[in-house]
Amino acid sequence: MxxxxxxxxxxxxxxxxxxxxxxxxxxxxxxxxxxxxxxxxxxxxxxTENFPVVLDDDTLFVIQNPTGSISAEERADIINKRLNKLANDDSLEINEDDFDLDDKGNVIVLLYKGKTLTTITDDDAKSAYESRQKLAEDRLKIIQKAIQRYRRERQPFYWVLGIVFTIVTFLILLLTLKVFDVIFPYFYGLLDSWQGTLIPSIRIQNLELLSAERLTKIFKKIVKVIRISLTFFILYAFLPVVLGFFPQTRQVGRILFDYLLRAIDIVATALVGYLPNIFIVSIIIYLTYYTLRFLKWIFWEIETGNISFDGFYAEWAQPTYRILTWLTIALAAVFAFPYLPGFNSPAFQGVSAFLALLFTLGSTGVVSNTVSGFVLIYTRAFQVSDRVKIGDAIGDILDKTLLVTRIRTIKNVVITIPNSVIMNSNVINFSALARDLQRPLILHTTITLGYDIPWRHVHQTLITAAQATDYILKNPPPFVLQTALNDFYISYEINAYTNESTKMAEIYSELHQNIQDKCAEGDIEILSPHYAALRDGNHNTIPADYLPEDYTAPGFKIDPITNILNQNQNQDQNHSNH
The missing domain is CATH 1.20.5 (Single alpha-helices involved in coiled-coils or other helix-helix interfaces)
Incomplete structure (x- = not known):
């Protein structure tokens, strides 16, 4: 079995x-x-110009020659009227014995019950390359059969027969579509079974250009296109076939079928004439595709570090690949456009000029941002995930494109900045040196203290506070700079190294906390130096946890009134001496 x-x-x-x-x-x-x-x-x-004799949209024969003063066109029109009148006269019964030929010497007359239908002349016989008698007999048979068929097809039985044929044709259509449902899935499964065997991968040494899976999908799409085309062709052909079963709709069916044949003729003729151009365009597309594949592979290897060139950085790989992709496609389009259909037509040229005008008028900002994007990429101003400050915006680079750059701030707010705006702003990159030269970032903050506190003690306290802060490097160690000697206070700047530029806010916050704690532990009071110089009798600002248990706030100094008067007298004497 x-x-x-x-x-x-x-x-x-x-x-x-x-x-x-x-x-x-x-x-x-x-x-x-x-x-x-x-x-x-x-x-x-x-x-020669032919004028057809038509009955029920069927051309019976053609008239090419005039007779006497009657032109060929008029002869054909007269014959058409006679035949249509005879065929549509239901009062007459058409028999073959009613038709006859009458040879009058110079012409043969075709008669129906003694009435003239048409004549056959010597010129007609010469044009048909037959004898006059033979041509007359042939046309008589054609007219007899045409009128009988015309009458027969108008009978009720023929309508029933047309309905039966329509049902049969519809069943054949359904069967055909059902066969498609079986055949094409079979082809799909066959292509799947051929994957990796009859459909191998396309490789150049170790470089895979097209995988077997990708090729199989392409073949499946081709088969699907064939199925759709065949289904459309069959459905369209179904209409004229069904309409042809009924004489009243046969003309419409023939028109539809003629449209189909004419479309096939036009497409096939244009396709044959366009084959050389298709071949050239296919070669251009083929070379462009594999050129892009090769460029993609080269720059992917550069980006991953497998291939390196002095002075060419890995982050330049993808932007350079995009530039070369655009240039390659543009160059291919320049070569391919002359071979496209309608390239030299006024419509194509008008649309191209219109699009070029729109691009010129509307792309000023786009071009500016794109050029700025390229400049930012190749100057290596920043990279994704770098902590930067652009204008008033501080945050991490979330995305950079040829048009805009997106920054995520420490508050998780995304700011989109056009590249042309960045080109006109100062860009501060906190991560560049740590990434490229492995040099840590220096964070700094300033504190002001009075002259009564020894500066060495302040230095040590600030350094200790910095070393106690997370993400601050122990080596190189923190250092302190005295940046100003003011009237009532000294400005101390603590500088500390870190490799975590993205955690600047957290580091600064913890550093300030540690400075407060270490100053309190070192009995250093942080307050306004002006207040400290004028203060008398107020409580110390150091937290109570860091003060001695027996600490009491100092009292106010009060001088006797006589001392104040003596001071005023001494000042007056000094003024008089001067």
Missing amino acids: KTINIKQNKNRKNQLVKGICIFLTTLIIVFSTNIFSPIYSLDSPEK
Whole structure:
């Protein structure tokens, strides 16, 4: 049983393959006939104007020659009216015996019950390359069959027959679509089974250009396009076939079918004429695609550090790849545009000029930001995750593009700054030296203390406070600078090293806390030096936890009034002496 089933499956597959081959062969024949039929018509030696004799949208024969003062067109029009009148006269019964030929010597007259339908002249016979008698007999048979068919197709039975044919055709359509539901999934599974074997990966040495999985997906998309095209063709062809079953709608069906053939003819003719250009454009696309693949691989290796060049930094890899991608695509477009259909048409040129004008008028800011973006990238002003200060904004670089730069502040607020604005601002990068030269960042803060406190004691206290702060490096050690000697106080600046530039806010906060604690432990009072110079009798500002248990606030100094008077007298004597 298994052997029989296998044979049956093979036979079905062979039949399907044969059916597909027959279908493709038919399409090729139709295409070739439509394509080359104009060529054959050009070879005809004579060009005579033909006027058809039509009954029920069927051309019975053509009239090429006049008779006497009646032109060929008028002859055809008269014959058409006579035949249509005869075919639509239900009072007459059409029999073959009612038709007759009357040879009058110079012409043969075709008669119906003694009434003239048409005449056959010697010129008609010469144009048809037949004898006059033979041509008359042939046209008589054609007229008889056409009128009988016209009458027969208007009978009720023919309507029933048309309905039956319509139902059968509809069932064939459903069967065809059902076959598609079986055949094409089979092809999809066949392509999946060929992945990695008959459909291998495309490689250049160790560089994989197209994987087998990717190629399989491409082939599947091609098969899907074929299925959609065939389904559309069958559904469209179904309408004229069904309309052709009924004489009243046959003309509409023929018009639809003629549209289809005309469209196929136009597309096929244009396609054949455009094949050289398609070949050239395909080569350009092929070379462009693999050039971009090669560039992507090169710059990926540079970015990952597998390939390095002196003076070319890894963070330049992706921006440079984007620039070269744009240039490569632009160059390919310049080469390919002359081979595109309608390239030299006024419409194409007008649309191109309009788009160029829009780009010129609306891209001033875009170009400015893009150029600024390139400058910022290649000057290495900052990188993603760097802590920077741009204008009044302080935060970490969240994203940098060719148009804008985004900063996330310490409050988790995202600020978007155009690159042209950054180019006109000062950029302070707190992370650059630690990243590139492994040199730590120096954080500093200033405290002012009075002259009554020994400066060596202040230095040691501030250094101890800095060393007790997290993320402050022990080596190199913190140091203190005395930045100013003012009227009532000295400015001390504590400087400390850190590698954690993104934690500046936390470090500063903890450093200030430690300075307060260490100064309190060292009996250093932090207050306004002006207040300290004028203070008398107030409580010390050092927290009570750091003061001695027997500490009491000092009292106010009071001088007797006589001392004040003596001082005033001495001042007056000094003024008089001067």
